[in-house]
Amino acid sequence: DTGVSQDPRHKITKRGQNVTFRCDPISEHNRLYWYRQTLGQGPEFLTYFQNEAQLEKSRLLSDRFSAERPKGSFSTLEIQRTEQGDSAMYLCASSPPAGAYEQYFGPGTRLTVT
Amino acid sequence: SQQGEEDPQALSIQEGENATMNCSYKTSINNLQWYRQNSGRGLVHLILIRSNEREKHSGRLRVTLDTSKKSSSLLITASRAADTASYFCATDAGNAGGTSYGKLTFGQGTILTVHP
Numbered sequence: 001d002t003g004v005s006q007d008p009r010h011k012i013t014k015r016g017q018n019v020t021f022r023c024d025p026i027s028e029h030n031r032l033y034w035y036r037q038t039l040g041q042g043p044e045f046l047t048y049f050q051n052e053a054q055l056e057k058s059r060l061l062s063d064r065f066s067a068e069r070p071k072g073s074f075s076t077l078e079i080q081r082t083e084q085g086d087s088a089m090y091l092c093a094s095s096p097p098a099g100a101y102e103q104y105f106g107p108g109t110r111l112t113v114t
Numbered sequence: 115s116q117q118g119e120e121d122p123q124a125l126s127i128q129e130g131e132n133a134t135m136n137c138s139y140k141t142s143i144n145n146l147q148w149y150r151q152n153s154g155r156g157l158v159h160l161i162l163i164r165s166n167e168r169e170k171h172s173g174r175l176r177v178t179l180d181t182s183k184k185s186s187s188l189l190i191t192a193s194r195a196a197d198t199a200s201y202f203c204a205t206d207a208g209n210a211g212g213t214s215y216g217k218l219t220f221g222q223g224t225i226l227t228v229h230p
Contacts, residue, residue: 031216042202042220043157056217091157095216101145101206103216105157 002026004106006092012112013082020078021109025094032075033103034067035091036060043091049075082113120203120221128229133190135224137203138183144208146179147218148188152199160188160201193228200225 005024013019025032030051035043046065048056051072064082069075079086089110093103121136139146148160163170163179163186170177176189190197204218 033216033218035218035220040222042204042223043218045217045219048215048217050215055215093157101214101216102147102159102162103218104159105149107156 004092004094004104006090006106006109008109009107010110010112012114015084015113016081018078018080019082019111020076021090021092021111023075023077023092023094023106025074025092026104028096029094029104030072030097031095032069033093033095034075034077035093037089037091037108038087046077046090079111082111084113087111087113120201120224122224123222124225124227126227126229127193129193129195131193131228133193133197133226133228135188135201135203135226137186137188137221139186139203139205139219139221140184141205141207143181143205144214145206146177146186147204147206148175148177148186149202149204149220150199151202151223157202190226193226195228195230198226198228 007022032049034046037043046058047067049069052069064080067077089108091108093105095103119138143165145164147162149157151157161172161177163177174191179186200223202220202223204220206214208214
């Protein structure tokens with residue numbers, strides 16, 4: 001399968017714990033995005049990478065959130081000191097180099113904070 | 115914050131009928147995209163229309179864009195039960211120079227149910 005993959009698919013954690021999610025984009029895609037989606041809502045943009053550079057970060061992301069994309073390949077999203085309000089589906093998407101704007105989404109990681 | 119507002123929030127039709135969903139947005143855009151989401155396949159890109167285009171077709175899909183009214187519509191013709199899903203419009207406002215880098219702002223979606 002050559003689509004976007006995310007790991008884990010589900011994560012249950014206790015409040016205050018740290019969690020890390022991984023996204024593997026389609027191999028030739030240099031742009032990578034993270035979104036968060038809560039029930040009944042559309043996805044909300046969190047951050048964007050072009051190659052290894054993080055070019056934009058949403059104001060939605062508090063200091064507890066950090067994302068990396070070392071070597072411009074896979075990406076990780078870490079949430080420190082999780083809160084119940086962090087419970088959501090975290091979606092990763094990738095897109096080819098400039099000129100094609102459609103995004104290819106992974107299956108998401110569903111986070112539940114208890 | 116959500117830029118797009120889809121209308122209706124939910125739509126229930128019979129197989130074979132057409133389904134029309136509308137999307138309104140607030141700021142100028144580089145392009146507007148429609149996505150489908152169901153539990154089986156996640157979010158899937160359907161069609162993209164650029165700000166200088168007024169209508170686009172892809173198979174049974176027809177998208178229109180009216181930038182003066184900041185609105186778009188998605189028409190699905192001859193619907194099938196497999197079209198049952200949530201449909202989202204997503205706007206790409208581009209950067210200050212108007213160039214897209216792909217940051218999408220999604221609406222809340224329309225839940226479409228197609229009855230066999």
